[in-house]
Amino acid sequence: MDGTGITNCIRHLRFHQDEMTQQELADKIDATRQTVHAIEAAKYAPSLELAFRIARAFDRRIEDVFTYGMAAD
Amino acid sequence: MSRQEVYSWASLLSTLAFAVFYVAFAFGIPSVFEPFQENLIQALVILIFVDVVFQVVIELQRYKGGRIEKDERDEKIEARGFKMAYYVFFVAVVVLVGHLFTLEVVESFASEEYLELMKSITLHYLVFVLILGSGAKTLTQLVYYRRGA
Numbered sequence: 001m002d003g004t005g006i007t008n009c010i011r012h013l014r015f016h017q018d019e020m021t022q023q024e025l026a027d028k029i030d031a032t033r034q035t036v037h038a039i040e041a042a043k044y045a046p047s048l049e050l051a052f053r054i055a056r057a058f059d060r061r062i063e064d065v066f067t068y069g070m071a072a073d
Numbered sequence: 074m075s076r077q078e079v080y081s082w083a084s085l086l087s088t089l090a091f092a093v094f095y096v097a098f099a100f101g102i103p104s105v106f107e108p109f110q111e112n113l114i115q116a117l118v119i120l121i122f123v124d125v126v127f128q129v130v131i132e133l134q135r136y137k138g139g140r141i142e143k144d145e146r147d148e149k150i151e152a153r154g155f156k157m158a159y160y161v162f163f164v165a166v167v168v169l170v171g172h173l174f175t176l177e178v179v180e181s182f183a184s185e186e187y188l189e190l191m192k193s194i195t196l197h198y199l200v201f202v203l204i205l206g207s208g209a210k211t212l213t214q215l216v217y218y219r220r221g222a
Contacts (some may be wrong), residue, residue, distance in 0.1 A: 031144040034075040038146060043221045049160050 006045045008066045010036070013058045029053040076131065077147040078218040083127050085211040090120050092204045099197060146201045154210035161209045165202040169195070 014020040022036045029036075031050060036043035039054070046054065055062040094117060102110050176191055 017119075032075050032077075032147070034078075035146040036146050038221055041221065044146055050145060 004070050006066055008054075009041065010040045010054065011063065013060070013065065017058060023043055025054070025057060043057040075147070075218070076142050077150075080131055081211050081218065083124060083131060085208065085215065086124050087128070088204055088207045090117065090124055092208075093117060094121070095200055095204070097147045099200075106177070135207075147163060150214050153217055154168070154214040157213040158206040158210040159207045162202065162216075163197075165206070169198065169202075 010025070014022070014025060022040070023033045026036045027031045029050065030053070035044065035046075039046050040049075051062055051066055055063065055065045097117070102113065106113055172191075172195065178187070180188065192216070
């Protein structure tokens with residue numbers, strides 16, 4: 001639940017995707033806005049399936065979005 | 074605040090209302106509150122009414138909007154809540170088994186009044202364990218929601 005060690009660049013990707021809101025991303029990946037917020041803040045580590053859905057929403061590979069053990073941005 | 078968090082708050086409110094209601098009717102209202110007895114009962118009834126309305130509104134909202142209500146994070150947080158409730162129930166069952174065992178031992182030489190008292194205590198104990206388990210579950214959920222984890 002801590003999401004330790006997993007960082008991501010979702011905020012950056014949202015910004016470059018016509019400033020997509022957290023809610024818009026949440027709707028795309030079948031999650032709640034609060035979960036998107038928690039993932040972005042690295043407070044929650046998503047499941048592999050959700051991580052794939054997020055990567056797919058940005059048309060990226062999973063390793064382009066999530067990084068383990070080092071800062072993504 | 075997510076829908077699930079709102080639901081957790083409503084659930085905690087229900088548990089507290091039920092606990093107060095049970096204590097008031099099982100043991101009587103404390104003498105300090107006796108002058109306000111009528112107001113207390115009114116407040117309790119209003120609290121229960123608000124809680125019921127709140128939960129009905131939440132359920133009705135569920136069918137509107139088309140947005141997802143509960144995702145994997147909510148389920149994980151709920152699982153943590155259930156885990157905490159399990160610990161509470163486990164300890165409670167161990168204590169109850171010990172109590173029943175002791176009762177079995179003293180049954181032969183204890184007075185009838187004492188045994189009757191022990192039976193009623195067991196009933197109250199079970200109700201409190203139910204309230205405590207339910208409260209532990211919702212409190213754990215709320216802690217995780219508040220922490221944003």
